[in-house]
Amino acid sequence: MIIIGERINGTRKNxxxxxxxxxxxxxxxxxxxxxxxGAHYVDLNAGIGKGREREKEDIKWLIETLYEVGDYAVSIDxxxxxxxxxxxxxxxxxxxxxxxxxxxxxxxxxxxxxxxxYPESKxxxxxxxxxxxxxxxxxxxxxxxxxxxxxxxxxxKGENIYIDCLVQPVSVDxxxxxxxxxxxxxxxxxxxxxxxxxxxxxxxxxxxxxxVNKYFLxxxxxxxxxxxxxxxxxxxxxEAICLAEMLTDKDxxxxxxxxxxxxxxx
Amino acid sequence: MIIIGERINGTRKNxxxxxxxxxxxxxxxxxxxxxxxGAHYVDLNAGIGKGREREKEDIKWLIETLYEVGDYAVSIDxxxxxxxxxxxxxxxxxxxxxxxxxxxxxxxxxxxxxxxxYPESKxxxxxxxxxxxxxxxxxxxxxxxxxxxxxxxxxxKGENIYIDCLVQPVSVDxxxxxxxxxxxxxxxxxxxxxxxxxxxxxxxxxxxxxxVNKYFLxxxxxxxxxxxxxxxxxxxxxEAICLAEMLTDKDxxxxxxxxxxxxxxx
Numbered sequence: 396m397i398i399i400g401e402r403i404n405g406t407r408k409n410x411x412x413x414x415x416x417x418x419x420x421x422x423x424x425x426x427x428x429x430x431x432x433g434a435h436y437v438d439l440n441a442g443i444g445k446g447r448e449r450e451k452e453d454i455k456w457l458i459e460t461l462y463e464v465g466d467y468a469v470s471i472d473x474x475x476x477x478x479x480x481x482x483x484x485x486x487x488x489x490x491x492x493x494x495x496x497x498x499x500x501x502x503x504x505x506x507x508x509x510x511x512x513y514p515e516s517k518x519x520x521x522x523x524x525x526x527x528x529x530x531x532x533x534x535x536x537x538x539x540x541x542x543x544x545x546x547x548x549x550x551x552k553g554e555n556i557y558i559d560c561l562v563q564p565v566s567v568d569x570x571x572x573x574x575x576x577x578x579x580x581x582x583x584x585x586x587x588x589x590x591x592x593x594x595x596x597x598x599x600x601x602x603x604x605x606x607v608n609k610y611f612l613x614x615x616x617x618x619x620x621x622x623x624x625x626x627x628x629x630x631x632x633x634e635a636i637c638l639a640e641m642l643t644d645k646d647x648x649x650x651x652x653x654x655x656x657x658x659x660x661x
Numbered sequence: 662m663i664i665i666g667e668r669i670n671g672t673r674k675n676x677x678x679x680x681x682x683x684x685x686x687x688x689x690x691x692x693x694x695x696x697x698x699g700a701h702y703v704d705l706n707a708g709i710g711k712g713r714e715r716e717k718e719d720i721k722w723l724i725e726t727l728y729e730v731g732d733y734a735v736s737i738d739x740x741x742x743x744x745x746x747x748x749x750x751x752x753x754x755x756x757x758x759x760x761x762x763x764x765x766x767x768x769x770x771x772x773x774x775x776x777x778x779y780p781e782s783k784x785x786x787x788x789x790x791x792x793x794x795x796x797x798x799x800x801x802x803x804x805x806x807x808x809x810x811x812x813x814x815x816x817x818k819g820e821n822i823y824i825d826c827l828v829q830p831v832s833v834d835x836x837x838x839x840x841x842x843x844x845x846x847x848x849x850x851x852x853x854x855x856x857x858x859x860x861x862x863x864x865x866x867x868x869x870x871x872x873v874n875k876y877f878l879x880x881x882x883x884x885x886x887x888x889x890x891x892x893x894x895x896x897x898x899x900e901a902i903c904l905a906e907m908l909t910d911k912d913x914x915x916x917x918x919x920x921x922x923x924x925x926x927x
Contacts, residue, residue, distance in 0.1 A: 565915060569913065614879065614905075642838040642873070644836050652873075
C-alpha cells in the first residue's frame with residue numbers, strides 16, 4: 396500500500412500561513428512527521444489562491460524545503476497544468492507523482508504534453524469530465540477506460556496510472572460508498588493499472604469523520620486499492636491500513652500488525 | 662444484520678460459576694445487557710462439562726431464567742443433539758435458532774429428526790465434516806452445498822439456513838481471513854441462504870484481539886454477512902456493524918450512525 400501524505404496542502408489554514416510567511420521550520424516538521432509515519436510520497440499543494448505565478452514560486456519553495464529534509468519522493472498537486480509542469484522540472488528524482496489529470500477536454504489537452512515530457516512519472520487520474528463526477532460506478536469506469544487509453548497511446552505504462560474514482564459523501568447519498576467500491580473493483584478486474592483514493596470526502600457532513608474514513612479505507616484495501624492520499628499521522632489511518640492488509644494476506648506472519656501494536660502506533 | 666448475543670456460554674468462567682450456583686440475577690443481567698445493546702437472539706450454551714443430564718437441566722434453567730427477563734428469541738447452543746432437542750421443546754416462540762449442525766455423518770443423522778420436528782427454526786450450519794474444518798474456501802462451499810441440499814430435502818427453507826464458514830486464525834495462516842471471505846462471497850452468490858459467523862476465532866493468538874475482530878466483521882458485512890454470533894456489549898462490535906452497514910447502503914440517511922454517535926455507543 397503506497398501512502399501519499401496529504402498534509403502539505405495550501406487549502407489548509409496552517410499550511411497556507413506557513414507558505415505565506417515562508418516558515419520553513421513548520422513545513423519541514425510537517426514533512427518529517429509524515430515520513431516517520433510511513434508516507435512513501437509527500438504531496439505538495441501550493442494553491443493558496445494568489446494566482447499562477449505565486450503558486451509556481453510557492454511550489455518551488457515547497458520542493459526546495461522538502462529537499463532540505465531529505466530526498467523524498469514528491470507528488471506535485473495542482474489544478475493548473477503549468478504549475479505541475481514547473482514543479483516537475485524542479486523535482487530531482489524520476490520517482491514522482493502528477494496529481495492530477497481528469498477527462499475534461501481542455502485539461503487533458505494541456506496535460507498530455509507535460510506527461511509526454513515526464514513519461515516515467517506516476518499519474519493520478521480522476522474519473523470526472525465536463526459533466527462533473529458521475530454518480531454511477533459504470534460511468535466512473537467508462538471515464539477511467541478513456542483516460543487509460545489516452546495515456547497508453549502516449550506511452551504511459553499501466554503500472555504508472557493511478558485511477559481515483561472520486562468517492563462522494565455517504566451523507567449526500569448512502570449509495571456513494573458502494574458506487575466507489577464497485578468502480579474500484581471493476582477497474583482492478585478489467586485493467587492492468589493501479590488505483591488510489593482521496594479518502595476523506597466519503598465522510599463529509601457526518602460527525603466523527605475519522606471513524607468513517609478508517610472503515611472505508613479498510614473496505615477499499617479489501618477491494619484492491621493500491622495507494623491512498625491520506626494523513627498517515629492519524630492513528631486511525633495507520634490502524635485501517637495495517638488491519639486491512641493483515642486480514643487480506645498482505646502481512647507475512649502478521650509481523651507488521653504485531654510490531655505496530657508493540658510500538659503503540661494505534 | 663441479525664445479532665446473536667454470545668455471552669451466555671458455559672465455557673466462560675463467570676457464566677459457568679453462575680450456572681453452578683444457580684445465580685439467576687447474574688444471568689438476567691447478562692441477558693438484559695445484550696438485549697439493550699441490540700441482540701436479536703440470546704445464545705444459550707449450558708455446556709459446563711458435567712454430562713448430558715446436567716446440561717439438559719441447566720439449559721432448562723437458562724431458558725426459564727431468560728423468560729423471567731422477557732420473551733426474547735433464543736439460540737440453543739450445544740454440541741449434543743439431545744440437549745438441543747430438549748432445549749427446543751421448552752422454548753415458547755417458533756422464532757428460535759438451532760446452534761448448530763455440521764456435516765459429520767453421525768451428527769447430522771442425529772440432528773435431522775430434531776430439525777424435522779422444528780422445521781420453522783433457523784439452523785446454523787458449520788462447514789466442517791469428519792476431516793475437520795477445511796482450509797480451502799472451495800471445500801467450505803462444497804460442504805455448505807451438501808448441507809443445504811440435505812436441509813432442503815427435509816423441507817427447510819433457505820431463509821432459515823445460516824451457513825457459518827468457520828473462520829480460522831490469521832495468526833496460524835495469513836490466508837485464513839480471505840479463505841472465509843471468499844467462501845462467504847461464493848455462498849451468497851450461489852445459494853439462496855443466509856450466513857453467519859462466530860467471529861472471534863480470526864484473532865486467536867494475536868494481541869488486541871478486539872481491533873482485529875472489528876475490521877474482520879466489517880469486511881464480512883461488506884461481503885453480505887446476514888448475521889453474527891458476537892458480544893454486542895463490546896463497543897468495537899457495535900461500531901463495526903454500524904459503520905459497515907452505513908458504508909454499504911444499509912443505513913437510510915445515515916440515521917443509525919448519527920444516532921449511535923449522539924448516544925456515545927462507540
